[in-house]
Ligand SMILES: Nc1ncnc2c1ncn2[C@@H]1O[C@H](COP(=O)(O)OP(=O)(O)O)[C@@H](O)[C@H]1O
């Protein structure tokens with residue numbers, strides 16, 4: 001009799017479930033379910049006024065629907081007997097956080113709060129709390145909070161505390177009525193096993209939980225007098241990656257088609273579980289999850305403070321190690337923006353005639369040009385800068401345009417900008433004494449060969465590419481196998497269940513040398529716009545805010 005586990009990944013636009021063989025990690029069946037409401041940026045599903053700029057919400061009903069549809073569908077495709085499934089693991093984007101009642105009911109689902117934007121789950125890329133994040137950073141720096149350097153010296157607008165300050169300031173009633181304030185992954189685990197738990201990884205990386213403590217009540221009170229009440233909303237058993245949160249309830253079993261009583265792993269962050277799917281859990285092995293955003297994840301033997309990183313957290317990636325995270329808030333999102341909003345319509349028509357996807361057409365048109373031949377340079381900040389500046393009021397920049405510039409050249413400049421952004425992060429790790437010995441890529445962007453070639457050239461190192469269409473869901477399945485007791489820890493489970501490598505890209509020496517020069521210019525532009533050479537990007541953002549009705 002086989003033994004299987006299910007991993008369910010809750011991404012930005014869709015959720016996916018995969019059925020995995022516990023013995024060797026083979027993916028036997030999968031199903032993807034696009035969220036009915038996608039990312040909510042304009043208006044709440046029932047209508048109402050426009051949401052302010054930089055807002056990004058999700059609908060908890062969309063998440064439940066994934067459990068109800070994608071899990072049974074993946075089981076059906078795999079053709080396995082559900083009775084042979086021994087565990088389920090769940091990961092989600094983060095910090096994606098929602099206010100609920102004590103029984104887990106999302107406030108967004110109560111008639112009283114349904115039309116209140118602050119009652120809805122705020123997605124990781126809800127970036128409107130930058131000024132709150134700046135205040136938190138300034139206060140922590142002024143007080144010499146020992147945790148601040150562990151976050152590279154800055155608190156992100158994406159994280160729990162910035163979002164909580166925004167909530168208490170802008171809708172105090174929702175803040176006070178929220179009995180729980182919880183990451184989506186932890187909320188989903190609660191839905192599955194009926195027991196509320198919290199994962200140490202998100203508590204650390206997104207909740208500033210360090211050395212067993214949340215930020216102190218007096219620190220919170222200095223931000224807002226009511227904020228210490230947050231501590232009672234986020235408490236609860238904190239479990240390390242791969243721990244068993246509980247057993248699948250009869251109700252969740254009915255909804256998913258799985259047997260009641262199987263192990264439910266504690267919730268996890270999407271990029272972090274992917275390290276287990278990639279076999280990249282030993283210190284020095286960096287994983288680049290290249291998708292809507294980029295997350296760079298790595299384990300380390302020791303704790304080091306890396307300026308501009310998103311944090312170093314004990315048990316952050318696997319139990320007993322120091323996990324590191326850094327990244328870029330917009331990568332695939334920038335390419336999607338270009339395709340949707342900036343590319344002349346004729347290109348889609350040309351792609352259709354050639355029978356290729358539009359990105360492939362643009363890659364083919366741009367690939368043979370020598371490095372720098374387009375005369376362009378871009379900053380990859382259309383969704384703000386996560387590392388190393390951690391500032392979501394920065395925005396995209398493109399210089400070098402002429403009347404001869406072609407769309408495919410801008411496309412290539414954008415691909416290159418994201419590679420330069422990744423190199424900036426890798427160099428920050430190495431400069432802080434955290435060597436990056438190996439680099440593996442996973443995620444939706446690994447389907448773009450020009451992008452992979454560019455990353456290998458710009459980063460000047462071999463880039464291993466993972467062979468799986470569902471890296472995060474597979475990682476969640478690895479966590480499920482540990483929670484079910486099939487392996488003693490994530491290291492052992494990952495050794496047996498990680499996805500194979502599809503290929504390795506090696507840098508081309510001539511292109512890499514040419515990119516070194518362009519990268520030096522990127523750094524100059526980066527520091528000029530991002531480190532005080534000019535405040536123009538902040539002024540533009542402020543003007544947009546005040547000009548918005
Ligand atoms: N060939 C491609 N070239 C450029 N961008 C792509 C390509 N394929 C997918 N993308 C972008 O990748 C992102 C999706 O990545 P994926 O890893 O599937 O999702 P997520 O990161 O949300 O889990 C989208 O932003 C999409 O526009």
Ligand SMILES: O=C(CO)[C@@H](O)[C@@H](O)COP(=O)(O)O
Pocket residue numbers: 011012092093094095124269270271272289291292293294295325
């Ligand atoms: O920030 C994190 C992880 O820490 C991600 O959840 C967030 O960047 C979203 O990831 P995706 O780009 O949707 O894969």
